[in-house]
Amino acid sequence: MTDFFLQLNPVAQAFAATLFTWGVTAAGASLVFFTTTVNARLMDSTLGFAAGVMIAASFWSLLSPGIEMAENLGHIPWLTATIGFMGGGLFMRLTDKFLPHLHPGLSEDNTEGIKTSWQRSTLLVLAITLHNIPEGMAVGVAFGAVAANLPSATLGGAIALAIGIGLQNFPEGTAVSMPLRREGMSKGKSFFMGQASGIVEPVAGVIGALFVMHMQNILPYALCFAAGAMIFVVVEELIPESQKNPGHIDIVTIATMTGFTIMMILDVALG
DSSP, X not given: OHHHHHHSOHHHXXXXXXXXXXXXXXXXXXXXXXOSOOOHHHHHHHHHHHHHHHHHHIIIIIIHHHHHHHHHTTOOHHHHXXXXXXXXXXXXXXXXXXXXXXXXXXXXXXXXXXXXOOOHHHHHHHHHHHHHHHHHHHHHHHHHHHTTTOTTOOHHHHHHHHHHHHHHHHHHXXXXXXXXXXXXXXXXXXXXXXXXXXXXXXXXXXXXXXXXXHOGGGHHHHHHHHHHHHHHHIIIIIHHHHTSSGXXXXXXXXXXXXXXXXXXXXXXXXX
């Protein structure tokens, strides 16, 4: 299986990797078949863990290689990083502003984006889908960067990023399916809606890989853009959501540091 994966072209590798991350989202959503509740402390901790993974991945897998590539290509490294990073954050802010969505645990009065009559279930899926766009794009860009044959882009690093994104996708699938089940939706439909939030990742992954393979001069911008988009998600939602319960802050903080450490180890060891 490993040899088969290594023989694939970067676009196919990105597609396979993001199918994995989608599968982990589905695994998280599948908990709905076994229980209707998840311990609040555990859920907050997993969200904190996800935040730590994404912070580490944003630096080691995306921002740092992007800066190194910018230097190798003769760009002004700090300017390239700034444009790409802030561009990713602004893109997510605009998407957040206009795409109708509802974050898990909130009432429909807290719906964000353009006002709509869409059902609560659809809005919940869109909220997690909003997270998964930069995650899928980041994995695709990482595999596309390997095709550029630049020293800072390694297959091991791209694989580490996919594993890290997969690890933090588990609670996201659960965060959609569980509330829907508690509201009376069937197990099957709750699972379907939970895993549906990850469908965008293979699409974003393929687009990201194709984009950077055919426009290698903007590859450093693309890596920093993906990093900025992921950090926006972490700061705008994952950290506030994980620490909304004052009694869980200490354990959530440790979980965040654990996620960061695991992703750092994966990236340094494999990259």
